[in-house]
Amino acid sequence: MxxxxxxxxxxxxxxxxxxxxxxxxxxxxxxxxxxxxxxxxxxxxxxxxxxxxxxxxxxxxxxxxxxxxxxxxxxxxxxxxxxxxxxxxxxxxxxxxxxxxxxxxxxxxxxxxxxxxxxxxxxxxxxxxxxxxxxxxxxxxxxxxxxxxxxxxxxxxxxxxxxxxxxxxxxxxxxxxxxxxxxxxxxxxxxxxxxxxxxxxYQDTLSKVKHKELVSPYPAYQYMAKRYGLTYYVPTTFNSNKIPWDDQPKADALKADLAKHDFKVAFFEEEAAPRVQEFLAEFGYRSLIINPYEGAQDPAAYKTYLEVMRENLKQLELGLNKD
Missing domain, CATH: 3.40.50.1980 (Nitrogenase molybdenum iron protein domain)
Structure with missing residues (x-):
């Protein structure tokens, strides 16, 4: 999306x-x-x-x-x-x-x-x-x-x-x-x-993850995070138009800010743009996708709420256990 x-x-x-x-x-x-x-x-x-x-x-x-x-x-x-x-x-x-x-x-x-x-x-x-x-x-x-x-x-x-x-x-x-x-x-x-x-x-899985902070530039996962004991951070600077590529002081400040948070993987609602992935990788992070289940589903590839939420849980388990 x-x-x-x-x-x-x-x-x-x-x-x-x-x-x-x-x-x-x-x-x-x-x-x-x-x-x-x-x-x-x-x-x-x-x-x-x-x-x-x-x-x-x-x-x-x-x-x-x-x-x-x-x-x-x-x-x-x-x-x-x-x-x-x-x-x-x-x-x-x-x-x-x-x-x-x-x-x-x-x-x-x-x-x-x-x-x-x-x-x-x-x-x-x-x-x-x-x-x-x-x-x-x-x-x-x-x-x-x-x-x-x-x-x-x-x-x-x-x-x-x-x-x-x-x-x-x-x-x-x-x-x-x-x-x-x-x-x-x-x-x-x-x-x-x-x-x-x-x-x-969700309770059983997320209670055991290594990292207890869910980081996503898309502000859709707050209720889920709080329900299951995770803190939630929305770094809007992950938007490719905001990344300070040519401003080293701002890049350093962003890196220092991200280092304050307990995460190794940032969660996106779609595959992160290559520039964003490159930026994350430079700082030692990676990205995964979780689905906010907003717009109409393709009838030929329809996914139920339960299916989407189970897929999201697998991604969360993977990302929040990343070393």
Missing amino acids: KRWLNKFTYTTLGLGLALTATMIAGCSESTETVSKGDKLKVYTTLAAETDFVKQIGKDHVDVVTWLPFDTNVWQWAPTLADQKNLESADIYIRNGVHVEDRWWSQTEAEMKIKNKKLLIVDASQGIEPKYKLQRLNNPDVSDEEKNKERQDPYYYLDPVNAKIEVDAIEAALEKKAPKFKDDFKKNAEDFKKQLDELDKS
């Missing part, structure tokens, strides 16, 4: 059913049901929620991720065609933490007129605490960026938070298609058991 690298929870499951009512905010309070053989039409902003819908709804849903593959989530907005498609949707699941800020108020207002039956789910409801974007704490970020006080939208990369999202999505599907309630409930429970197993795998 071609993205910016210089721009930009610990939750108790006891919240459970007490929060379900607040997790769902619709444009209409009416409950719409689907006729036999029909499927619920669901749209989501990000890929993780799409997969959660697939795992819970299975044959009872058609679901589409709005954010295209290989797209900067902070610069993207839905097209007119996207907006038109939402007019016939049953459910829209939004990330809810700044991702939709630039265009959401207008979209919501239009749907209140053009699709009064649309049920809108804020997937972030019930997720606490919500963290600030980690890069805003870095010294090389402008005061203007720091003052934006943006929260971190990547809560879904913590499997415990994912379980809270599953409860919200299950409730939404049951509200719109109550005749399939038993199916949704069973599928959700099965999926949450798999999320529990994933959580345990």
Whole structure:
């Protein structure tokens, strides 16, 4: 993915059913049901929620991720065609933490007129605490960026938070298609058991790694890091446009800064540019990839949330044990 690298929870499951009512905010309070053989039409902003819908709804849903593959989530907005498609949707699941800020108020207002039956789910409801974007704490970020006080939208990369999202999505599907309630409930429970197993795998693996600091220029992994006892650092100077190639004092200062951190491998959301790899190698570091699971997946090479998270764990285990 071609993205910016210089721009930009610990939750108790006891919240459970007490929060379900607040997790769902619709444009209409009416409950719409689907006729036999029909499927619920669901749209989501990000890929993780799409997969959660697939795992819970299975044959009872058609679901589409709005954010295209290989797209900067902070610069993207839905097209007119996207907006038109939402007019016939049953459910829209939004990330809810700044991702939709630039265009959401207008979209919501239009749907209140053009699709009064649309049920809108804020997937972030019930997720606490919500963290600030980690890069805003870095010294090389402008005061203007720091003052934006943006929260971190990547809560879904913590499997415990994912379980809270599953409860919200299950409730939404049951509200719109109550005749399939038993199916949704069973599928959700099965999926949450798999999320529990994933959580345990992360706990067991990351508790034993040599290096306890996750370093990545892409600020997507804070919730995951904090859940599993890792510290998190976002060096935005890893962006190839910021590397001080021809400024030895700045290069020395960066090297000294990196030396303060407990890592041998920096994690990128795509393969690091050759110049960045060269820069890292000069200082004795290397790079690996972990996937933030944002944009729409290629149907021909679809990967589930569980598959991506397991692949990420293997990369983390490799990188955090590197000598």
